Amino acid sequence: MNKKVSLKDIAQRVGVSTTLVSYVLNNQKENRIRKDVAQKIRDVAQELNYRTNQIAKSLKTKKTFTLGLIVADIANPFSSSLARIIEDEADRHNYTVIFGSSDENPQKSRKLIDTLLKRQVDGLIIAPPDGAASQIADLQRHHVPFVLIDRYFPDLKTSYVALDNCAAVYAAVDHLIDRGYRRIGLVTLQSSLYHMNERKRGYLAALKDRNLTFHKHWLKEISPDILKPEIERATDDLLAGPQPVEALLFTNNTVALHGLKYLQSLRLRIPDDLAIVCFDETDALDLFYTPITHIRQPLREIGQQATRILLETIDKTNKITQVNLQAELVVRESTSQMVSKLVHGR
Amino acid sequence: MNKKVSLKDIAQRVGVSTTLVSYVLNNQKENRIRKDVAQKIRDVAQELNYRTNQIAKSLKTKKTFTLGLIVADIANPFSSSLARIIEDEADRHNYTVIFGSSDENPQKSRKLIDTLLKRQVDGLIIAPPDGAASQIADLQRHHVPFVLIDRYFPDLKTSYVALDNCAAVYAAVDHLIDRGYRRIGLVTLQSSLYHMNERKRGYLAALKDRNLTFHKHWLKEISPDILKPEIERATDDLLAGPQPVEALLFTNNTVALHGLKYLQSLRLRIPDDLAIVCFDETDALDLFYTPITHIRQPLREIGQQATRILLETIDKTNKITQVNLQAELVVRESTSQMVSKLVHGR
DNA sequence: CGGATTTGTTTAATCGTTTCAACAAAATCC
DNA sequence: GGATTTTGTTGAAACGATTAAACAAATCCG
Numbered sequence: 001m002n003k004k005v006s007l008k009d010i011a012q013r014v015g016v017s018t019t020l021v022s023y024v025l026n027n028q029k030e031n032r033i034r035k036d037v038a039q040k041i042r043d044v045a046q047e048l049n050y051r052t053n054q055i056a057k058s059l060k061t062k063k064t065f066t067l068g069l070i071v072a073d074i075a076n077p078f079s080s081s082l083a084r085i086i087e088d089e090a091d092r093h094n095y096t097v098i099f100g101s102s103d104e105n106p107q108k109s110r111k112l113i114d115t116l117l118k119r120q121v122d123g124l125i126i127a128p129p130d131g132a133a134s135q136i137a138d139l140q141r142h143h144v145p146f147v148l149i150d151r152y153f154p155d156l157k158t159s160y161v162a163l164d165n166c167a168a169v170y171a172a173v174d175h176l177i178d179r180g181y182r183r184i185g186l187v188t189l190q191s192s193l194y195h196m197n198e199r200k201r202g203y204l205a206a207l208k209d210r211n212l213t214f215h216k217h218w219l220k221e222i223s224p225d226i227l228k229p230e231i232e233r234a235t236d237d238l239l240a241g242p243q244p245v246e247a248l249l250f251t252n253n254t255v256a257l258h259g260l261k262y263l264q265s266l267r268l269r270i271p272d273d274l275a276i277v278c279f280d281e282t283d284a285l286d287l288f289y290t291p292i293t294h295i296r297q298p299l300r301e302i303g304q305q306a307t308r309i310l311l312e313t314i315d316k317t318n319k320i321t322q323v324n325l326q327a328e329l330v331v332r333e334s335t336s337q338m339v340s341k342l343v344h345g346r
Numbered sequence: 347m348n349k350k351v352s353l354k355d356i357a358q359r360v361g362v363s364t365t366l367v368s369y370v371l372n373n374q375k376e377n378r379i380r381k382d383v384a385q386k387i388r389d390v391a392q393e394l395n396y397r398t399n400q401i402a403k404s405l406k407t408k409k410t411f412t413l414g415l416i417v418a419d420i421a422n423p424f425s426s427s428l429a430r431i432i433e434d435e436a437d438r439h440n441y442t443v444i445f446g447s448s449d450e451n452p453q454k455s456r457k458l459i460d461t462l463l464k465r466q467v468d469g470l471i472i473a474p475p476d477g478a479a480s481q482i483a484d485l486q487r488h489h490v491p492f493v494l495i496d497r498y499f500p501d502l503k504t505s506y507v508a509l510d511n512c513a514a515v516y517a518a519v520d521h522l523i524d525r526g527y528r529r530i531g532l533v534t535l536q537s538s539l540y541h542m543n544e545r546k547r548g549y550l551a552a553l554k555d556r557n558l559t560f561h562k563h564w565l566k567e568i569s570p571d572i573l574k575p576e577i578e579r580a581t582d583d584l585l586a587g588p589q590p591v592e593a594l595l596f597t598n599n600t601v602a603l604h605g606l607k608y609l610q611s612l613r614l615r616i617p618d619d620l621a622i623v624c625f626d627e628t629d630a631l632d633l634f635y636t637p638i639t640h641i642r643q644p645l646r647e648i649g650q651q652a653t654r655i656l657l658e659t660i661d662k663t664n665k666i667t668q669v670n671l672q673a674e675l676v677v678r679e680s681t682s683q684m685v686s687k688l689v690h691g692r
Numbered sequence: 693c694g695g696a697t698t699t700g701t702t703t704a705a706t707c708g709t710t711t712c713a714a715c716a717a718a719a720t721c722c
Numbered sequence: 723g724g725a726t727t728t729t730g731t732t733g734a735a736a737c738g739a740t741t742a743a744a745c746a747a748a749t750c751c752g
Contacts, residue, residue, distance in 0.1 A: 053405075118397050264632075287606055289610065
């Protein structure tokens with residue numbers, strides 16, 4: 001690699017001090033510096049193809065203009081869409097983003113936080129995995145600027161931008177009931193994360209408020225490690241017996257994807273045999289033969305707000321901001337008014 | 347934010363020099379340092395929750411252990427899957443990744459390269475957009491370690507890891523012909539990027555080698571800016587007239603997604619009305635009602651090799667490595683043996 | 693005209709590390 | 723027992739920038 005050009009090189013070439021070069025290239029003390037000297041410096045900088053050493057600058061100024069982003073898995077469209085929005089929003093303020101995937105694993109998350117802090121990121125945007133509460137509390141104790149996204153810990157008074165998950169699922173289940181479905185199943189992930197519990201809570205609350213008795217075998221909690229087989233078994237279960245569910249709600253995009261694939265392979269007709277609601281919007285949903293009713297998270301809003309809040313926190317340390325956003329229920333044909341069963345069933 | 351703990355703080359607390367602390371924490375001069383002093387230093391470091399300031403370290407050592415990654419769009423599953431593989435591979439060597447999306451825009455790409463170099467990344471992995479050849483040549487001229495992925499410039503002697511795109515499409519078209527299809531359309535992106543041309547070349551070569559005359563209206567080149575309407579129009583075109591195409595090949599995942607959505611909305615039966623091959627593998631494909639024959643890129647291989655080559659380049663400057671990988675044609679039902687038309691047509 | 697002010701530039705310290713060279717004290721050698 | 727080597731530690735310069743303070747020269751002002 002070519003020796004890199006430093007302020008000193010420019011200074012020598014022009015015959016001035018590095019201080020002066022620094023002032024000129026940072027547009028400081030403009031009224032004090034002779035125009036011709038300034039121009040000369042700029043010219044030489046250009047000519048030598050000078051590029052600020054941001055590392056040196058950061059060391060001195062104690063600011064890296066870098067944000068750390070921890071998502072569950074950057075390969076998951078939910079994470080990567082969010083990452084893209086955050087990237088753009090950060091860029092708008094001249095920040096760049098270092099990212100890492102925690103794989104829902106608190107050890108990895110801890111290691112990532114450590115790595116990012118060693119690199120002196122100015123702040124963190126974190127989708128914390130299950131079991132990361134103590135790490136987050138630590139961050140707070142050390143006054144590291146951060147914002148949680150997607151998930152948060154209700155016991156911890158931290159900034160976050162998240163969805164009102166309970167309301168989101170409540171609305172979806174309510175909609176199913178409106179459309180005539182009574183036996184409604186929920187396929188969700190085993191997790192003690194608050195946001196996942198909220199989804200469960202919304203489901204139960206909606207059933208209760210509409211006076212439907214809940215049967216506990218309608219609620220399937222899947223181990224994230226053996227997702228695919230468990231989803232298939234859960235689906236089989238829900239559809240078996242004399243009283244199969246009439247509608248099914250998948251509580252995130254991964255579960256939905258595997259679930260839909262399986263339903264496809266069973267040649268089930270949606271919504272005639274089974275109504276479907278999915279959490280999260282993915283390109284994939286569009287390719288399913290029946291357009292799928294789904295819960296759309298305001299990703300742009302989440303990403304932008306999180307970035308905005310983080311940048312504010314970085315600037316003036318104090319204050320905590322908590323944002324709860326509402327999901328949108330996008331109604332499609334997978335939850336059309338239930339007719340067939342009415343005809344047959346009564 | 348709490349004042350951060352530095353080597354000096356530890357040194358003062360223990361009553362030794364920062365030099366000694368540095369040696370201990372970096373496991374240097376182990377045989378020279380008294381065991382009890384070393385232990386004391388480690389204890390205090392732990393107690394104060396010391397975290398190396400990687401910025402300072404990097405400034406001194408001229409190594410950031412950071413890779414810059416430039417993809418077209420991190421929100422695109424192709425990019426994000428690759429990003430994830432690169433992240434893991436980098437992590438295995440204690441590197442972290444800063445990323446940016448170029449949106450296929452050479453200005454953005456130039457700006458990203460600049461930003462990343464200012465941050466003194468040790469090397470770059472780049473999927474260069476159309477029109478970025480000169481930027482890449484510049485990098486080379488300045489001996490910046492980098493590897494291109496997915497795309498490259500045949501005129502430039504740079505390291506890259508890419509697919510043999512010509513062979514990939516050739517095999518797909520060959521397969522279609524084997525299965526009895528004769529009128530085969532190609533929907534691709536307008537682009538002067540070599541890899542896209544190669545896809546076109548593979549298509550034409552396959553037709554030629556099998557003695558099928560090519561009709562130029564079978565080849566549709568879409569403007570990336572107005573993707574959706576143009577794909578729909580192209581599809582309409584290809585299916586119109588007395589001699590509609592019998593098979594269609596979409597040359598990347600975005601085109602495929604929009605194309606399939608549109609075919610879905612037309613209620614076309616795949617493969618009876620039209621056989622389909624898609625470039626790239628996505629989760630989305632699995633939800634289409636007919637399993638889709640597709641060209642699978644060896645993403646893991648691409649990401650791992652690119653990272654490996656980059657790290658090698660960083661270590662011992664010289665040598666250029668060019669890797670051409672073969673795609674795999676995953677045959678599914680969307681290209682079943684053509685029967686219907688045979689019956690009707692003859 | 694001479695002191696005060698303004699103009700244009702430089703000196704030097706600093707950020708938190710690393711690392712070479714120096715050094716005192718202890719151990720070894722002849 | 724004095725010279726030499728080894729052991730354990732420290733001083734100081736350096737990385738490439740920023741920035742407060744100092745300073746010389748030019749200009750102003752009464």
